[in-house]
Structures are given as C-alpha cells and as structure tokens.
Amino acid sequence: MKIKITAFGIAKDILKTNSLALEITNVSTIGELKDHLCQEYPDFKKLQKISFAVNEEYQTDDFSLGENDEVIVIPPVSGG
Template sequence: MGILLFGAAKDIAGVPVLEKPAHISDVAALKAWLYEVYPSLQQLKSMMIAVNRAYATDEQTISQQDEVAVIPPVSGG
C-alpha cells in the first residue's frame, strides 16, 4: 500500500499518496527516507507516523499490507 499524506506534509510532498520503497521495513527507516526525499519535512514541529490508523513508535515494523500515514502536527478543534 502507499503512504498517505495529510496537512502540511501533503503540501510539502505535493501529493496525497507516495509509493513506499520496498526496502523500508520500520517507522524509523520510513522517517529517514521521507526526510531525505523531502528535506522541508524537517521544518514541521513534529511528524508522527501512523500504522493501521494508530500512532506508531520508531521501532514499529511496517509490512506491505499495512496502511501507513504521515501525520504532521494536528490542528483540529
């Protein structure tokens, strides 16, 4: 599955979905890859990764079937 992007992360990448490179197998690696491809993401106050619709830690593994999303600082309410 692709990587879903929202809010400021979507604006920075310019697309709502990214293809996940096959070699990425955990959240830490995904963040590192995202920062490398889109250095502007480092300007965000925070960048969380959600795996299967729940906030994930850096150690969490990611498989091809997982729903993965990039969550910039939320601002609801």
C-alpha cells in the same frame, strides 16, 4: 517492500500528493521510513514534529512495516 503513504495537512503539500506508492529497500521500521522521507523531502525536517499511523493508530519508531501497509503521515495536528 511495497507500502502506501497517505498524507494530510502540510505533509500533503511537502509530498505534492495525498497518496504515494513507495517501493522501499533497507527500510523496515517507521523510524527508518521517517529518515528516508526526511532525506527525500527535506521540508519534513522543518516541521515541529512528525508522527505516523498504521491501522488507524499512532505507531512508534520501532514499529515494523509489512508488505502493503498503508502508512499515514501525520504532521502537527491543529484541530479545535
């Protein structure tokens, strides 16, 4: 399955890009994607928290990814 990853804040620094096309096998949920990213980019494990959004909404670990989904990697927010 092909998905697109878009990253902000420190997640962009960890991935060394703000956008990444990913061909994933054995990954079908947000939770599995999180594990995959933490394995490929261990610096994600050092973060306080990591969240994901699809369709401009936060999604939980059990969210099923679909072909061509754009997944936003959301490190701890710090607005205000």
